[in-house]
Amino acid sequence: MPQQTDYSYRPWLDADAEPFIKLRGISKKFDEFTAVDNVDLDIYKGELFSLLGGSGCGKTTLLRMLAGFETPSSGTIYIDGVDMTEVPPYARPINMMFQSYALFPHMTVEQNVAYGLKRDKIPKDEIKRRVEEILSMVELSDFVKRKPHQLSGGQRQRVALARALVKQPKVLLLDEPLGALDKRLREQTQFELINIQDQLGVTFVVVTHDQEEAMTLSTRMAMMDAGKFQQIGEPTEVYEYPESRLVANFIGSANMFEGRVTQSDVGHVVVTSKELDVEFYTNHPMSIIEGTKVWVAVRPEKITLSKTSLDASTNQLKGVVVDIGYHGKTSTYRIRINNDQIIEVSVPSQKRPRGERHSIDWDEEIYLNWDQSSAVVLMK
Amino acid sequence: MKQRRSTFILSMLCFGLAFLYVPMILLIIYSFNYSKLVPVWGGFSTRWYTVLFESEEMWAALGLSLRIALVNATFAMILGTLAGIALVRFGRFRGRTLFSGLITAPLVMPEVITGLSLLLFFIALSHLFGWPQRGFTTITIAHITFSLAYVAVIIQSRLSGMGTDLEDAAQDLGARPLRVMFDITLPLLAPGMIAGWLLAFTLSLDDLIIASFVSGPGSNTLPMLIYSRVKVGLRPDINALATIMIVMVTIGVLLACWLMIRQKHLLDRDANTK
Numbered sequence: 001m002p003q004q005t006d007y008s009y010r011p012w013l014d015a016d017a018e019p020f021i022k023l024r025g026i027s028k029k030f031d032e033f034t035a036v037d038n039v040d041l042d043i044y045k046g047e048l049f050s051l052l053g054g055s056g057c058g059k060t061t062l063l064r065m066l067a068g069f070e071t072p073s074s075g076t077i078y079i080d081g082v083d084m085t086e087v088p089p090y091a092r093p094i095n096m097m098f099q100s101y102a103l104f105p106h107m108t109v110e111q112n113v114a115y116g117l118k119r120d121k122i123p124k125d126e127i128k129r130r131v132e133e134i135l136s137m138v139e140l141s142d143f144v145k146r147k148p149h150q151l152s153g154g155q156r157q158r159v160a161l162a163r164a165l166v167k168q169p170k171v172l173l174l175d176e177p178l179g180a181l182d183k184r185l186r187e188q189t190q191f192e193l194i195n196i197q198d199q200l201g202v203t204f205v206v207v208t209h210d211q212e213e214a215m216t217l218s219t220r221m222a223m224m225d226a227g228k229f230q231q232i233g234e235p236t237e238v239y240e241y242p243e244s245r246l247v248a249n250f251i252g253s254a255n256m257f258e259g260r261v262t263q264s265d266v267g268h269v270v271v272t273s274k275e276l277d278v279e280f281y282t283n284h285p286m287s288i289i290e291g292t293k294v295w296v297a298v299r300p301e302k303i304t305l306s307k308t309s310l311d312a313s314t315n316q317l318k319g320v321v322v323d324i325g326y327h328g329k330t331s332t333y334r335i336r337i338n339n340d341q342i343i344e345v346s347v348p349s350q351k352r353p354r355g356e357r358h359s360i361d362w363d364e365e366i367y368l369n370w371d372q373s374s375a376v377v378l379m380k
Numbered sequence: 381m382k383q384r385r386s387t388f389i390l391s392m393l394c395f396g397l398a399f400l401y402v403p404m405i406l407l408i409i410y411s412f413n414y415s416k417l418v419p420v421w422g423g424f425s426t427r428w429y430t431v432l433f434e435s436e437e438m439w440a441a442l443g444l445s446l447r448i449a450l451v452n453a454t455f456a457m458i459l460g461t462l463a464g465i466a467l468v469r470f471g472r473f474r475g476r477t478l479f480s481g482l483i484t485a486p487l488v489m490p491e492v493i494t495g496l497s498l499l500l501f502f503i504a505l506s507h508l509f510g511w512p513q514r515g516f517t518t519i520t521i522a523h524i525t526f527s528l529a530y531v532a533v534i535i536q537s538r539l540s541g542m543g544t545d546l547e548d549a550a551q552d553l554g555a556r557p558l559r560v561m562f563d564i565t566l567p568l569l570a571p572g573m574i575a576g577w578l579l580a581f582t583l584s585l586d587d588l589i590i591a592s593f594v595s596g597p598g599s600n601t602l603p604m605l606i607y608s609r610v611k612v613g614l615r616p617d618i619n620a621l622a623t624i625m626i627v628m629v630t631i632g633v634l635l636a637c638w639l640m641i642r643q644k645h646l647l648d649r650d651a652n653t654k
Contacts, residue, residue, distance in 0.1 A: 068552075069551075069552075088551070089548070089551045089552050090551050090552070090553075090554045090555055090556055094552075095552055095553065096548075096549070096552045098545050098548070098549055100543070100545045102545040102548065102549035104546060104549075104550070105546075105568070106567050106568065115550070115553050115555075115563075116553030116554050119555050119559070120554055163553070167553065167554070
């Protein structure tokens with residue numbers, strides 16, 4: 001990564017920048033169950049931060065603590081420098097978009113959006129102006145008099161967004177904002193969300209279980225498991241340099257080879273797998289004590305397939321094609337190597353295969369290669 | 381085969397329905413009987429309705445029953461709603477299980493026991509404080525104790541079906557808890573509350589056993605009047621009275637059902653089109 005002197009777009013790289021949201025030692029216990037376990041987190045102004053993880057990992061509990069619906073068992077929440085830990089939800093400068101949208105069924109679109117402003121005792125004409133403004137921004141000006149059940153899923157989602165944004169909160173929390181939409185609408189809405197966030201400069205905190213959604217939306221993302229953060233970073237950082245097998249497997253998929261470090265120099269390590277009887281050369285920034293048990297992780301799209309053996313300076317394995325999944329723009333090959341492990345390789349459909357259905361066919365013997373900069377060495 | 385099975389099922393259904401409703405239909409038909417002898421058909425007439433409407437005793441009983449039913453339904457609705465909200469929304473407060481049991485116990489308690497225990501209670505109270513006089517007050521209080529349970533159950537099931545998202549959202553938008561209650565919770569519960577009110581109203585109008593235990597001299601409710609007259613002998617004007625009561629209760633129950641179904645539809649529709 002090139003170092004920048006201007007940190008305005010990436011304030012998390014600036015050691016002097018003051019975070020907008022600060023969580024310090026936050027835990028939440030429900031009886032015996034610890035949903036969130038002693039977590040620290042910094043989120044900066046104007047970020048679009050994603051909390052990512054499987055169900056039950058504590059991401060929703062964390063979001064609900066930010067909104068004020070749950071009180072932390074211990075720890076402190078600062079928002080814009082103010083301690084908000086004990087402040088009830090109605091007094092926080094934060095609004096939330098619910099997964100269910102939670103539109104009031106007995107109110108029209110207009111009344112739904114105006115509800116928050118009315119609570120703040122804002123003059124009537126200003127409420128009217130702001131409601132009109134935000135509804136035209138989400139392109140719902142023609143639906144003001146409709147009740148929520150008369151709207152489509154996508155329209156409800158936009159009403160929910162408008163209702164949360166109209167109060168101009170310091171932070172907007174979004175719980176699975178696109179979860180209920182179909183695939184095409186979801187992709188389109190992703191970019192709309194980013195545009196709106198850009199226009200208003202509000203800090204977004206998004207909870208999602210969809211890793212692609214998180215990578216598309218976020219400035220940074222945090223991967224959670226069992227109430228703790230596994231890794232926090234920019235999408236490219238988390239995807240290209242996962243810190244653990246858990247992260248590598250949850251965000252995208254990865255092929256893992258177990259082995260021991262047999263040689264370690266500045267810049268790269270050699271990992272030997274006894275089972276496979278091969279050595280893997282992998283770039284690694286730090287040296288590792290020889291003999292340490294590690295895993296070499298390679299993403300499916302970083303492996304190339306060839307019918308002939310290449311020179312031995314790259315990492316090479318030999319295997320047999322057992323399955324081919326054709327997706328159109330890519331194909332996934334499942335290849336069995338000599339310890340019966342199945343390796344997934346993603347091959348772009350750059351050329352149209354001539355004659356046969358696939359350029360490499362079932363049961364064919366094949367060589368797998370990857371560059372030493374493409375893999376990562378994981379210690380846990 | 382399929383044909384035969386469906387005719388079997390159909391005939392069972394007809395038999396079942398006939399078993400339940402033919403007696404009531406007969407009663408309604410015989411209320412329009414001209415003859416003074418109840419089981420003998422003497423031609424169509426509304427004379428027994430006229431006799432009935434001229435009976436002062438009947439008007440007094442009807443008036444008392446309606447007054448009790450109205451007051452009972454209103455109190456039961458308010459208390460039952462509060463109990464339902466407490467049970468669903470206040471989390472696991474201390475003694476919640478006990479409270480829940482106490483609320484629903486009257487649903488399964490034999491009416492004779494409820495009636496007897498309430499009678500003893502009222503007697504003890506009037507010995508100690510000279511209050512209450514047995515009659516309107518005691519019957520109403522007795523009715524509230526059991527109708528409240530029905531309302532609480534209806535409200536409880538509505539609330540737990542609703543989830544907390546809507547109330548959370550209102551709080552998130554700046555509404556304080558009391559505001560949330562009036563803006564969101566109560567409007568969404570309104571159909572359930574009205575259904576509960578109607579149910580409590582008809583339950584009270586129907587009750588004979590508990591009312592007989594706790595009523596005092598000169599305070600006869602309508603079911604008590606019917607029962608005491610039938611004990612002396614069948615009279616055609618009682619058929620007319622019973623017909624009126626059937627109609628009133630039917631309207632009440634149908635209204636309550638319609639409201640409950642309508643609210644369920646509303647909730648389902650919101651859930652489906654998410």
